[in-house]
Amino acid sequence: MYRSIVVAVDGSELGHRALVAATGMAAAFKSRLTVVHALLRGVGHDNLHPIIDRLKFDEAQRKSLVQLMVPPMVGSGVAGGEAPVVVVPEDALTMIGQRVLAEAAVVAAASVIDVRQVLSSDHPAAAIAAAAAEAGADLIVMGSRGLGRLKGFLLGSVSQQVVHDSACPCLIVK
Numbered sequence: 001m002y003r004s005i006v007v008a009v010d011g012s013e014l015g016h017r018a019l020v021a022a023t024g025m026a027a028a029f030k031s032r033l034t035v036v037h038a039l040l041r042g043v044g045h046d047n048l049h050p051i052i053d054r055l056k057f058d059e060a061q062r063k064s065l066v067q068l069m070v071p072p073m074v075g076s077g078v079a080g081g082e083a084p085v086v087v088v089p090e091d092a093l094t095m096i097g098q099r100v101l102a103e104a105a106v107v108a109a110a111s112v113i114d115v116r117q118v119l120s121s122d123h124p125a126a127a128i129a130a131a132a133a134e135a136g137a138d139l140i141v142m143g144s145r146g147l148g149r150l151k152g153f154l155l156g157s158v159s160q161q162v163v164h165d166s167a168c169p170c171l172i173v174k
Contacts, residue, residue: 002026006034006137008128008158011051011100014143018173019104022141025171027111034135035104036118038127039093045069048088048096055099068092094119125161132168141171 007022009015019035026033040048048069057065069092101117108115116135120127132140142159163170 002029002031002138004032004034004135004137005029005139005141006036006128006132006135007104008124008140008142008162009035009037009100009104010040010124010143011037011055011096012143013054014173015100016107018141018143018171019107021171021173022139023108023110023112025139025141026108030113031138032114032116032135033108033112034116034118034131034137035101035108036120036127036131037097037100037104038120038122038124039090039097041088041093042124045088048092051096051100055096055103057099061095065092065095068095090121124158125165128158128162129165132166137168139169139171140166141173144172144174 002025005022005026007019009019022033025031040051043051052062052065068089097119101119105115105117118127118131118134120130122130128140128142131137140162142162144159159170159172163172
């Protein structure tokens with residue numbers, strides 16, 4: 001039924017649940033599985049630390065990553081004053097993305113023969129759409145949210161955008 005399944009992972013618990021669901025389906029249908037991760041550019045600095053903790057970097061990698069994540073502050077005029085904005089460097093985001101994909105590959109490889117990985121610097125919805133088009137996906141699997149309810153309502157969540165724009169069925173995991 002499904003020859004090609006694309007799953008979006010971001011290092012979150014919901015991303016992991018989506019991966020487990022997609023892996024189970026890919027194993028059952030003997031499907032090719034494409035695991036896609038878009039660099040976490042829109043994720044706040046404070047939200048990256050739990051993801052780093054979950055990914056279990058060794059001490060040297062963690063130290064290197066933390067050093068990369070302490071760049072100079074960039075001023076941003078807010079409410080009449082300068083509020084600091086921390087810009088997470090591309091190297092740190094890439095390092096996190098590579099680890100997210102490596103962890104996902106370990107989970108998927110236990111039961112799926114054909115696993116491919118995509119690391120993208122595009123917006124998450126565009127990255128998922130591009131991976132689905134490239135893979136000829138019959139199904140896209142992803143977590144239900146990542147931005148939080150209020151931001152998701154105001155800005156439009158990634159899952160809503162993918163479902164709206166997708167040419168194939170989407171499975172949203174909660």
